[in-house]
Amino acid sequence: xxxxxxxxxxxxxxxxxxxxxxxxxxxxxxxxxxxxxxxxxxxxxxxxxxxxxxxxxxxxxxxxxxxxxxxxxxxxxxxxxxxxxxxxxxxxxxxxxxxxxxxxxxxxxxxxxxxxxxxxxxxxxxxxxxxxxxxxxxxxxxxxxxxxxxxxxxxxxxxxxxxxxxxxxxxxxxxxxxxxxxxxxxxxxxxxxxxxxxxxxxxxxxxxxxxxxxxxxxxxxxxxxx
Numbered sequence: 195x196x197x198x199x200x201x202x203x204x205x206x207x208x209x210x211x212x213x214x215x216x217x218x219x220x221x222x223x224x225x226x227x228x229x230x231x232x233x234x235x236x237x238x239x240x241x242x243x244x245x246x247x248x249x250x251x252x253x254x255x256x257x258x259x260x261x262x263x264x265x266x267x268x269x270x271x272x273x274x275x276x277x278x279x280x281x282x283x284x285x286x287x288x289x290x291x292x293x294x295x296x297x298x299x300x301x302x303x304x305x306x307x308x309x310x311x312x313x314x315x316x317x318x319x320x321x322x323x324x325x326x327x328x329x330x331x332x333x334x335x336x337x338x339x340x341x342x343x344x345x346x347x348x349x350x351x352x353x354x355x356x357x358x359x360x361x362x363x364x365x366x367x368x369x370x371x372x373x374x375x376x377x378x379x380x381x382x383x384x385x386x387x388x389x390x391x392x393x394x395x396x397x398x399x400x401x402x403x404x405x406x407x408x409x410x411x412x413x414x415x416x417x418x419x420x
Contacts, residue, residue: 202337202344203369210242219244219278220330222363225320227251229266230387231335233274233379234372240276246327247271250285250319253292253312254392260287266386273383285319292393304396305343312393314350321358333363338372341391 213220222243226232232247239245249267254260264284271280295315299308317334324332333351337344344366351362367373380387390396 199345200348200364201369202348202364202366205364206366209363213242221328222246223248223320223324223327223329223332223360225250225316225332225334225336226267227316227335227392228263228388229270229383229385230376230380231338232267233270233383233385234376235335235338235367236271236274236276236280237375237379238367238372240278240280243331244278245276246281246283246329248283248285248320248323250316251392252286252288252290252315255289255394257287257289259388259392262386263388263392270383270385283323285323291315296393296395300395302395304391304399305341308395309391310346310350313347314354317347317350317354318358321354321360321362324360325358329360331361331363333365335367337365338367338376339391340368340373342368344368 220243222239222245224232224235224239224245224247226235226247226249236245236247247267249264251260251263254263268282271282274280292312292315295311296308299306299311302308313334313336316336317332320332320334323329332355334347336342337347348362348364348366351364355362379385390400
């Protein structure tokens with residue numbers, strides 16, 4: 195029997211309500227994959243947290259793509275109104291770490307074991323930096339994508355929280371039209387919005403989908419990525 199799915203948006207709302215009752219602004223280390231996915235999350239959470247955004251994504255290639263996304267994220271943070279200060283820190287660009295974990299899983303479909311290892315790699319870096327920086331919570335923007343499984347992401351967050359001793363901010367940012375709002379903000383701030391998660395395997399899958407689907411369907415599918 196499979197376990198019942200947790201509504202992580204409700205869990206998040208309970209956490210935010212508790213912070214509001216305590217009249218406390220906590221510190222959050224937020225792993226971010228790109229500016230579009232970060233837009234709604236920052237708009238939403240900056241009312242409750244002092245946020246430090248961690249851009250750590252060794253899966254992204256080529257390096258030109260990695261740098262482009264980092265620059266867009268920096269621009270968004272500079273332009274987005276926020277009740278509390280938002281800072282940005284950029285991690286090391288270590289594509290070799292991603293290729294090492296992906297070895298033997300190159301043909302896995304998106305959302306499979308290769309992706310789970312990639313989520314864990316990035317979230318572990320966030321957890322480590324959250325512990326070193328004395329943050330109250332850590333989390334990731336990844337759950338805003340309709341193609342990312344919030345149940346699996348939060349399970350990884352829970353395990354790393356226990357390992358590093360920093361509370362994980364449970365969330366499913368696609369809920370309550372979060373993904374829709376991220377599209378609106380992307381348009382408002384003219385953000386570069388990519389059509390693949392960042393790794394060479396997802397890019398190849400997108401290109402293959404474009405060959406096998408009618409143009410309209412392929413474009414629609416591409417827009418679902420982060």
